Amino acid sequence: MxxxxxxxxxxxxxxxxxxxxxxxxxxxxxxxxxxxxxxxxxxxxxxxxxxxxxxxxxxxxxxxxxxxxxxxxxxxxxxxxxxxxxxxxxxxxxxxxxxxxxxxxxxxxxxxxxxxxxxxxxxxxxxxxxxTNDLIVSKLHPLREKDKDFIRACHQAKPLDIAVVKQLLADTLPSPHVHNAAMAFLNTLK
Structure with missing residues (x-):
């Protein structure tokens, strides 16, 4: 192969x-x-x-x-x-x-x-x-290490509008666990 x-x-x-x-x-x-x-x-x-x-x-x-x-x-x-x-x-x-x-x-x-x-x-x-913002939101739901790496690389190359991403995340009506983990992660992005 x-x-x-x-x-x-x-x-x-x-x-x-x-x-x-x-x-x-x-x-x-x-x-x-x-x-x-x-x-x-x-x-x-x-x-x-x-x-x-x-x-x-x-x-x-x-x-x-x-x-x-x-x-x-x-x-x-x-x-x-x-x-x-x-x-x-x-x-x-x-x-x-x-x-x-x-x-x-x-x-x-x-x-x-x-x-x-x-x-x-x-x-x-x-x-x-x-x-891109919608794709990032889809990655915030499982938020595996590879998803975090993907989001960090994206943000480093083309800074995300974190407020927009947070709103789109909220629009998906995530569970409290998913929401809290995603918000904590997004807050680490500089």
Whole structure:
């Protein structure tokens, strides 16, 4: 398996978007998780692009599932493009099949979303991802060490408007535990 680097690139993003758009016969793929940063900030710091996976789902996942009642889009992605798949072996990264409930994103994130046009087999398709502030909020919910590193790297490269991030976090109605941990962490950012 060709995993010489775990730094994801725009070429990787485009490859993932093309694969999902082609397989699911759609013109839009939603990217969430850390590699969503590639959609609006392709040259983000390497630490923010360090991952062996891209979390994604086709925008027509529910319609596709209605036409394939015995299948789940996220499972289909995992089998065909996921960990240890032929796609993973060929490209050195995999697509983690997720859905619209995977990341805890603030209300209205789609109106603030960033997009990227991708050439795909003679047509144009799109990658849609949460804007940076919304992506940061999604990382504040689990707030694992890798999420903290991601947020710190983001803030160091392009300082966050902490007040906006705090409001977006509040809009997600987090549990008191999540809210308190996130606020304490945000207050450490300088």
């Amino acid at each position: 060709a995993e010489s680097t775990v730094i994801r690139t725009v070429a990787d993003l485009d490859r993932a978007v093309r694969a999902l758009c082609e397989y699911f016969n759609t013109d839009t793929t939603i990217i969430i998780g850390s590699q969503a940063i590639l959609v609006g900030w392709p040259d983000a710091p390497a630490l923010m692009r360090t991952s062996v996976e891209i979390d994604a789902y086709p925008c027509n996942a529910r319609e596709w599932e209605a036409m394939h009642p015995d299948a789940e889009a996220s499972e289909e992605i995992s089998v065909l493009f996921g960990y240890l798949s032929d796609f993973h072996t060929a490209h050195g990264f995999y697509i983690d099949g997720v859905d619209e409930t995977t990341a805890r994103l603030p209300p209205g994130w789609r109106e603030r979303a960033v997009s990227r046009a991708v050439h795909s087999y003679g047509r144009m398709v799109s990658a849609i991802a949460p804007a």
